[in-house]
Each structure stands twice: as C-alpha cells, then as structure tokens.
Amino acid sequence: MSAGLPWPLAYTVSSDDCAAPMPLGFTGSLSEAVRRLAELGYDGVEVQVRETGAHNAETLARTVEGAGLRVLGIGTGPVTAQDRLSLTDPSPDVRRHALFRLLGAARLAGELGVPVTLGQTRGTFLPGLEDVQREWAERAVAQLAEEAADHGSRLLLEPQSRANTSLWNTPEDAVAFLGTLNAPAGLVLDTHHLAAEGVDVARAITEHAGVTGCLQLAASSARGPLAVGDPPLTALLTTLRASGFAGRLTLEHTQDGDSGRAAARSWTALTAAASALT
Numbered sequence: 001m002s003a004g005l006p007w008p009l010a011y012t013v014s015s016d017d018c019a020a021p022m023p024l025g026f027t028g029s030l031s032e033a034v035r036r037l038a039e040l041g042y043d044g045v046e047v048q049v050r051e052t053g054a055h056n057a058e059t060l061a062r063t064v065e066g067a068g069l070r071v072l073g074i075g076t077g078p079v080t081a082q083d084r085l086s087l088t089d090p091s092p093d094v095r096r097h098a099l100f101r102l103l104g105a106a107r108l109a110g111e112l113g114v115p116v117t118l119g120q121t122r123g124t125f126l127p128g129l130e131d132v133q134r135e136w137a138e139r140a141v142a143q144l145a146e147e148a149a150d151h152g153s154r155l156l157l158e159p160q161s162r163a164n165t166s167l168w169n170t171p172e173d174a175v176a177f178l179g180t181l182n183a184p185a186g187l188v189l190d191t192h193h194l195a196a197e198g199v200d201v202a203r204a205i206t207e208h209a210g211v212t213g214c215l216q217l218a219a220s221s222a223r224g225p226l227a228v229g230d231p232p233l234t235a236l237l238t239t240l241r242a243s244g245f246a247g248r249l250t251l252e253h254t255q256d257g258d259s260g261r262a263a264a265r266s267w268t269a270l271t272a273a274a275s276a277l278t
Contacts, residue, residue: 001043003267004274006241008043008248010072011263015049015060019082022048024223024252026259030060034067036260040267044070046117046214046250050078053104054151057111072248073117073156073214074109076102080121087140088123088133088166099140103147110151115213117188118144119158125166134167142181149183156213158188161196169197171204175211190216190252191236192223202239209243217266218253225253225262226269233273241277 012025013033026033085098109116145155168174
C-alpha cells in the first residue's frame with residue numbers, strides 16, 4: 001500500500017468521455033492523470049464516467065494498468081454534473097436515460113471487478129412531488145444494485161448533503177434504505193458531506209465501518225487538498241484502523257489550479273499522518 005497506509009489509496013480522475021475533467025478530480029486526460037499519480041506513489045484511481053460502458057473496460061484497464069495503477073472504483077458524478085440527468089427528474093425520458101447510464105457504469109464496474117458509486121444522480125425533490133420522486137429513486141436504485149451484483153460489482157451509496165440531493169443525506173438514512181435491497185450494497189462516506197450535515201466523522205466511521213467500502217477525503221476547510229500536520233487526519237486514520245475499516249481511501253477535493261501539486265500535497269499529508277500512527 002502507498003503512503004504507509006493499510007488501505008489502498010486512490011485519486012479521483014475523469015474518463016476521457018467526460019465533457020471536461022470533474023472539478024474534484026485530477027485535471028487533464030486520463031493517461032496524463034494516471035502517469036503522474038503513479039509517479040507520486042498512489043495505488044490506483046476512482047474513475048468518474050459519463051457514458052463509458054462495459055465495452056470500454058479493456059481500454060480503460062489498459063490505460064490505467066499501463067501506468068502501474070489499478071482501477072479501484074467507478075464513479076457516476078458526470079451523469080448529473082455534466083448531463084443534468086437524475087433518477088428523480090419529472091421527465092420519464094430523463095429518468096430512463098439516467099438509469100441507462102448508471103446501469104452501464106455498473107456493468108463496466110463488474111467487468112473491472114470494482115464497486116460502482118452513486119451520489120447526486122439520485123436527484124432533488126420538487127415541492128409537491130416528494131413522495132413520488134422518492135418512489136422513483138428507490139425503485140431505480142434497487143434495480144441498479146441488482147444489476148451491479150449480477151455483473152460482479154457492488155453498489156456503494158454515498159450520503160450527500162442537502163445542497164446536492166434530497167434523500168439519503170446521512171449514513172443512517174442510507175443504511176436504512178440499503179436494508180430494503182435484495183442485493184448486497186454498501187456506503188461511501190465523504191468527510192465533506194458528513195461535516196455539511198453535522199455528522200461526526202469518527203462516529204460515522206465507527207458505527208458503519210463494516211458496510212463502508214470507501215472513505216473520500218478532503219481538507220475540512222474549502223474542500224481542498226489535505227494539509228501536512230493536520231491533527232484530525234492522524235486521529236481519523238486511528239479511528240479507521242480501530243474500527244476495522246477494510247475499504248479504500250479516495251482523495252476527492254479541489255485541485256487549487258494544479259492537480260500535480262494538489263495530489264502531492266494530499267499524498268504527503270497522508271504519509272505524515274500514517275507515520276504518526278501507534
């Protein structure tokens with residue numbers, strides 16, 4: 001494992017089908033991103049996809065593995081961020097298109113043998129439509145979880161703040177919903193979204209480590225790169241180890257105008273925090 005950590009360390013990157021690199025991931029082409037991240041010592045990448053499907057798995061793996069990294073997860077943020085598709089849109093065509101994209105991402109993840117994550121693509125409620133929109137989302141996500149399982153992947157649902165989505169904003173909300181599914185699924189915990197919802201990160205990790213497949217990291221201020229010497233970072237790693245967390249860590253933060261430097265800062269910060277573990 002890189003940075004002296006007992007968990008795989010990934011950095012967020014964008015697939016080449018994205019209209020532009022995702023702002024919370026490495027800026028640049030996928031080939032450039034994986035080359036530079038490999039030089040820094042990362043273990044792998046979480047690839048944010050827009051419409052890449054299972055037929056692209058071999059090409060994607062070749063690009064990433066050619067740099068000496070691994071694909072550790074498939075993210076679906078661009079489906080909403082770039083194409084404004086969601087599972088709760090009032091338009092049936094938009095909902096079908098959103099689910100079609102997500103099912104394709106699940107099949108891609110299955111080909112690669114990694115989890116697929118779901119964040120803001122579940123959408124936002126409109127006044128008077130809350131109940132029916134929740135039903136649309138629950139039905140679609142249940143189908144997505146089954147598709148992922150059928151193809152050798154696993155859905156990871158990310159609790160996100162109310163600024164991004166109207167449902168499953170806390171780990172407790174998400175875990176309660178996961179209990180209704182007929183397919184195995186887990187959580188992505190994100191330090192930024194937990195803080196935005198007033199959820200204590202250490203408590204969330206301790207209570208939900210067994211179902212959490214990924215922890216996304218960013219500095220508490222401005223959601224930027226991690227800082228060397230940040231005391232809460234060492235405490236966070238200590239909590240992860242004590243909780244039995246067995247997933248991966250993913251850096252998902254702003255790039256501060258230079259992805260190479262941002263990735264180096266976060267890697268260095270984690271290396272320093274890991275060295276302080278007792």
